[in-house]
Amino acid sequence: MIEDVPELKTAVIENFGTPCAVIDLDVVERNIEKAQARCDNAGVANRPHIKTHKSPKLALMQMAAGAQGITCQKLGEAEVMANAGITDIIIATNLLGASRSGRLAALQRRLPLKVCADNPVSLTEYSKAATQAGRALDVLIECDTGQQRAGVETPAEALALAEIIKADPMLNFAGLLFYPPVDGWPQTQIFHDEVIAGLDDLGLSATIVSTGGTPNFVNIDKLEGSTEHRAGTCIFNDLMMVEAGMATLEDCAFQVYTSVVSRGGTERGILDAGSKTLTADTGGLDGYGRILEHPTARIHKFAEEHGFLDLSKCNNKPAVGDIVRVIPNHVCVAVNMVDQLVAVRGREIVEVLPVAARGKLV
Amino acid sequence: MIEDVPELKTAVIENFGTPCAVIDLDVVERNIEKAQARCDNAGVANRPHIKTHKSPKLALMQMAAGAQGITCQKLGEAEVMANAGITDIIIATNLLGASRSGRLAALQRRLPLKVCADNPVSLTEYSKAATQAGRALDVLIECDTGQQRAGVETPAEALALAEIIKADPMLNFAGLLFYPPVDGWPQTQIFHDEVIAGLDDLGLSATIVSTGGTPNFVNIDKLEGSTEHRAGTCIFNDLMMVEAGMATLEDCAFQVYTSVVSRGGTERGILDAGSKTLTADTGGLDGYGRILEHPTARIHKFAEEHGFLDLSKCNNKPAVGDIVRVIPNHVCVAVNMVDQLVAVRGREIVEVLPVAARGKLV
Numbered sequence: 255m256i257e258d259v260p261e262l263k264t265a266v267i268e269n270f271g272t273p274c275a276v277i278d279l280d281v282v283e284r285n286i287e288k289a290q291a292r293c294d295n296a297g298v299a300n301r302p303h304i305k306t307h308k309s310p311k312l313a314l315m316q317m318a319a320g321a322q323g324i325t326c327q328k329l330g331e332a333e334v335m336a337n338a339g340i341t342d343i344i345i346a347t348n349l350l351g352a353s354r355s356g357r358l359a360a361l362q363r364r365l366p367l368k369v370c371a372d373n374p375v376s377l378t379e380y381s382k383a384a385t386q387a388g389r390a391l392d393v394l395i396e397c398d399t400g401q402q403r404a405g406v407e408t409p410a411e412a413l414a415l416a417e418i419i420k421a422d423p424m425l426n427f428a429g430l431l432f433y434p435p436v437d438g439w440p441q442t443q444i445f446h447d448e449v450i451a452g453l454d455d456l457g458l459s460a461t462i463v464s465t466g467g468t469p470n471f472v473n474i475d476k477l478e479g480s481t482e483h484r485a486g487t488c489i490f491n492d493l494m495m496v497e498a499g500m501a502t503l504e505d506c507a508f509q510v511y512t513s514v515v516s517r518g519g520t521e522r523g524i525l526d527a528g529s530k531t532l533t534a535d536t537g538g539l540d541g542y543g544r545i546l547e548h549p550t551a552r553i554h555k556f557a558e559e560h561g562f563l564d565l566s567k568c569n570n571k572p573a574v575g576d577i578v579r580v581i582p583n584h585v586c587v588a589v590n591m592v593d594q595l596v597a598v599r600g601r602e603i604v605e606v607l608p609v610a611a612r613g614k615l616v
Numbered sequence: 617m618i619e620d621v622p623e624l625k626t627a628v629i630e631n632f633g634t635p636c637a638v639i640d641l642d643v644v645e646r647n648i649e650k651a652q653a654r655c656d657n658a659g660v661a662n663r664p665h666i667k668t669h670k671s672p673k674l675a676l677m678q679m680a681a682g683a684q685g686i687t688c689q690k691l692g693e694a695e696v697m698a699n700a701g702i703t704d705i706i707i708a709t710n711l712l713g714a715s716r717s718g719r720l721a722a723l724q725r726r727l728p729l730k731v732c733a734d735n736p737v738s739l740t741e742y743s744k745a746a747t748q749a750g751r752a753l754d755v756l757i758e759c760d761t762g763q764q765r766a767g768v769e770t771p772a773e774a775l776a777l778a779e780i781i782k783a784d785p786m787l788n789f790a791g792l793l794f795y796p797p798v799d800g801w802p803q804t805q806i807f808h809d810e811v812i813a814g815l816d817d818l819g820l821s822a823t824i825v826s827t828g829g830t831p832n833f834v835n836i837d838k839l840e841g842s843t844e845h846r847a848g849t850c851i852f853n854d855l856m857m858v859e860a861g862m863a864t865l866e867d868c869a870f871q872v873y874t875s876v877v878s879r880g881g882t883e884r885g886i887l888d889a890g891s892k893t894l895t896a897d898t899g900g901l902d903g904y905g906r907i908l909e910h911p912t913a914r915i916h917k918f919a920e921e922h923g924f925l926d927l928s929k930c931n932n933k934p935a936v937g938d939i940v941r942v943i944p945n946h947v948c949v950a951v952n953m954v955d956q957l958v959a960v961r962g963r964e965i966v967e968v969l970p971v972a973a974r975g976k977l978v
Binding site: 267268269270271272273274275305327328329347348350351352354355356357372373375376379398402403404405407513515516517518519522524526529530531533534535536557558559560562573574575586587590591592593612613615616 | 629630631632633634635636637667689690691709710712713714716717718719734735737738741760764765766767769875877878879880881884886888891892893895896897898919920921922924935936937948949952953954955974975977978
């Protein structure tokens with residue numbers, strides 16, 4: 255919550271010190287329910303992306319709320335989630351390092367994974383990993399319809415990959431993975447329809463057609479043929495989501511509690527949270543996060559362990575020793591800095607959640 | 617080393633996958649010796665800042681090479697280093713969170729620490745922590761001579777803090793901590809001399825006068841009265857140090873091995889290392905790191921797990937499946953992303969070093 259609760263700040267600093275990464279479980283639960291309802295209302299399955307929280311407990315809460323399965327971005331994340339008992343996992347990227355190190359095969363031996371590819375090299379590696387595992391891999395083809403991120407850029411390329419998958423007994427064609435630009439759903443429909451027609455000619459069908467992204471909740475019912483949606487950030491939200499109109503400050507479940515540790519002159523202040531806590535990722539916004547207690551104080555620069563405040567527009571300036579709460583611009587990378595999240599409910603600390611899938615590079 | 621060794625790349629990906637954070641121990645040892653020699657030649661003690669590597673083993677190598685002690689930026693880092701047997705530790709920041717959580721007192725009970733302050737609130741908290749510990753704390757006064765980071769901005773403020781320390785039986789005045797701008801050593805000398813004269817009037821003397829920063833090695837003998845220097849980045853170096861003229865690419869001991877996982881069109885490529893591996897910290901440089909195999913390929917943007925390449929100036933373009941090595945702009949924040957460093961010597965992997973002090977927020 256965004257209400258200032260002095261006794262909660264005192265409890266956080268006395269039990270954990272500062273800086274401290276805190277999540278409000280009431281807000282988390284509300285956000286989980288809202289995402290599920292958005293998918294339910296659109297008639298698509300919910301497959302939350304766990305890259306945002308990297309916590310098995312929170313993933314299990316998403317499953318309990320009705321999610322079909324989860325999305326991971328790393329094999330190491332999938333390992334952690336599989337250990338927590340989650341069995342329906344898409345890993346939404348070309349996995350070359352995990353394939354060549356044998357870890358993909360090891361996990362595929364334990365449970366059937368769904369992996370993604372946008373090129374033949376990935377398919378070759380997947381085929382080897384599946385052979386090692388003794389179990390065919392389900393493969394989705396990643397398609398780029400304007401983001402200029404990963405993904406094949408034409409239906410013809412998608413169909414060429416589908417043919418390779420079809421010809422390989424160790425690979426099963428499982429569907430298509432899209433991450434459409436927010437304003438790019440019409441062209442995604444055209445791309446999708448052309449691929450589906452081509453697949454039909456090949457005798458293949460897409461069991462899964464996945465769309466993604468929290469900002470794309472506004473479009474969730476707009477792709478005819480889509481079967482599921484994967485969104486990550488919406489479990490916590492952040493200033494980027496507020497800026498995108500997808501959340502209010504009250505919907506931001508993650509806050510960094512930080513102490514004002516220094517004041518240099520009348521216009522300057524220093525927090526004990528810097529780029530090693532909040533990260534240098536601005537998400538395209540101005541400054542490095544919003545201080546709830548001092549919205550006109552601007553975090554204008556970071557050292558590794560310090561956040562530098564410009565207080566020139568701040569009538570009520572913070573004092574050394576004050577504890578303030580910062581909502582980061584981009585929560586996914588901020589959570590990725592910490593080994594644990596302190597969970598609160600209302601005015602009380604209730605538990606500590608390990609960010610168990612953090613640091614899983616592969 | 618920067619020579620391309622295909623069998624080392626294969627060994628890294630087959631044993632660890634990609635991305636993988638690798639350090640070359642031959643280069644590390646050379647860098648440690650060079651820093652020690654620079655301090656020895658200037659007649660000041662060497663107190664390396666371990667924030668760069670966060671590894672007890674590397675800290676012990678620095679001690680074995682002749683370091684007087686170490687510098688930490690976090691109480692949590694000092695805990696890890698104390699557990700490794702290092703006893704002479706300066707924590708170079710205002711420790712409010714660690715004081716109020718009781719962790720400063722707990723460590724001070726085990727070994728006498730040196731802490732820093734630039735304001736009276738920190739001194740009050742230190743006095744309480746020292747009382748809890750049953751042992752007086754050594755305190756350095758942090759002085760700002762132009763960086764606009766932490767530190768008192770005038771000699772008068774420094775002396776006011778010295779008086780508070782003098783009056784408190786649980787605090788010992790230990791000296792002064794400077795981080796002069798590279799071109800700001802003359803004004804630092806003036807500041808220093810004025811404080812020393814005032815301290816003399818108070819009957820106090822500065823046992824330690826510490827300067828800091830790898831780029832400041834060029835100035836290391838320029839502050840009359842300085843007793844020691846703390847530098848962090850020089851153990852690994854990075855593109856910022858190359859840009860500052862403090863290192864060559866051959867002196868950069870840390871590299872991220874990463875796979876080319878996708879190629880979108882002729883001018884684009886994607887690495888499996890993004891902002892969750894290399895961080896969004898540009899260090900003021902263009903792009904997000906240098907690819908040794910393709911110096912004209914520009915990492916122009918990150919997603920969380922992807923680095924996006926502009927290959928338009930690249931004659932010899934990388935292919936999907938290639939493993940390339942990236943030297944980051946800012947190594948301190950890149951090391952802070954990973955739980956372990958794979959250590960190589962020449963053409964062989966020799967060990968895995970835990971980044972044991974990573975994630976110690978407090």
